Amino acid sequence: MTALEYKISRPIKELSPFVESFWMIVNESEDSHKVTVMPDGRVDIHFFYSDREAFHASIAGLEHAPSQTEIPARSVMFAVSFKLLAMEYVLGASVAALVNDRALLPDDFWGICKDDLDDFDQFCRKLSDRIHQLIRAGNKPVDPRKLKMNDAIYASKGAASVQAISEAAHWSSRQINRYFNQWFGLSLKAYCSILRFRASFAQISEGKLFPEDFFADQAHFIKEVKKYSGYTPKELYKNKDGRFIQLSTLK
Numbered sequence: 001m002t003a004l005e006y007k008i009s010r011p012i013k014e015l016s017p018f019v020e021s022f023w024m025i026v027n028e029s030e031d032s033h034k035v036t037v038m039p040d041g042r043v044d045i046h047f048f049y050s051d052r053e054a055f056h057a058s059i060a061g062l063e064h065a066p067s068q069t070e071i072p073a074r075s076v077m078f079a080v081s082f083k084l085l086a087m088e089y090v091l092g093a094s095v096a097a098l099v100n101d102r103a104l105l106p107d108d109f110w111g112i113c114k115d116d117l118d119d120f121d122q123f124c125r126k127l128s129d130r131i132h133q134l135i136r137a138g139n140k141p142v143d144p145r146k147l148k149m150n151d152a153i154y155a156s157k158g159a160a161s162v163q164a165i166s167e168a169a170h171w172s173s174r175q176i177n178r179y180f181n182q183w184f185g186l187s188l189k190a191y192c193s194i195l196r197f198r199a200s201f202a203q204i205s206e207g208k209l210f211p212e213d214f215f216a217d218q219a220h221f222i223k224e225v226k227k228y229s230g231y232t233p234k235e236l237y238k239n240k241d242g243r244f245i246q247l248s249t250l251k
Helices: 086-091 114-118 120-138 144-155 162-169 173-183 188-199 201-205 218-229 233-238
Strands: 005-009 019-027 033-037 043-050 056-060 067-071 075-082 102-105
Touching: 005 120, 019 120, 043 114, 075 086, 075 114, 075 120, 086 120, 114 120, 144 162, 144 188, 162 173, 162 188, 173 188, 188 201, 188 218, 201 233, 218 233
Parallel strands: none
Antiparallel strands: 005 019, 019 075, 033 067, 043 056, 043 075, 056 102
């Protein structure tokens, strides 16, 4: 099995409503590594290069189905994973057209170049400064309804009902769904289902192959896991050849 190097860093407090994490995956071996990427409710911006591919940046929208890909040999990827509010208040652009898809960004996007991928800690600091600048430059206070919606969704790990989120945000479910479809390309219910699935990663990686608070019963748990991963909880736990990259990083 190809050995990969992982690192993850959480954002400073001021950025936590917008940024989920910064992370890196480096494959220094001569072999590519096949992986299954599962939906996790995040929008990612990747900065990448390998021996065969020039440095480039790309943005990946939300996913509602698993995808098969590979981490190329001799490759480096640094990335930032965003929460929902970042689309409006950091990127200033909808990702509705990027569901299960990605798009290339300008090579000089946010001033990041290939040399910035030599030092992960410095990369995190530079990107944090840039994101902070974008939020200030937007001069747009976060809508309190959207902030409360954001908090309710993430605090419950997707387990809160649409009605509960609507009531917490003092915002009608119809308006929230219009907002979700406009900015993210999914309904609120669909997004919460994905986030609830992601919350199961930790327990599955520990071999706890039964439903916890987020699922009604064992049948519902298995059905949802297979829907978003293509595999049973037992198969995910085995993680043969480190195929399930999001579970591998937890270890």
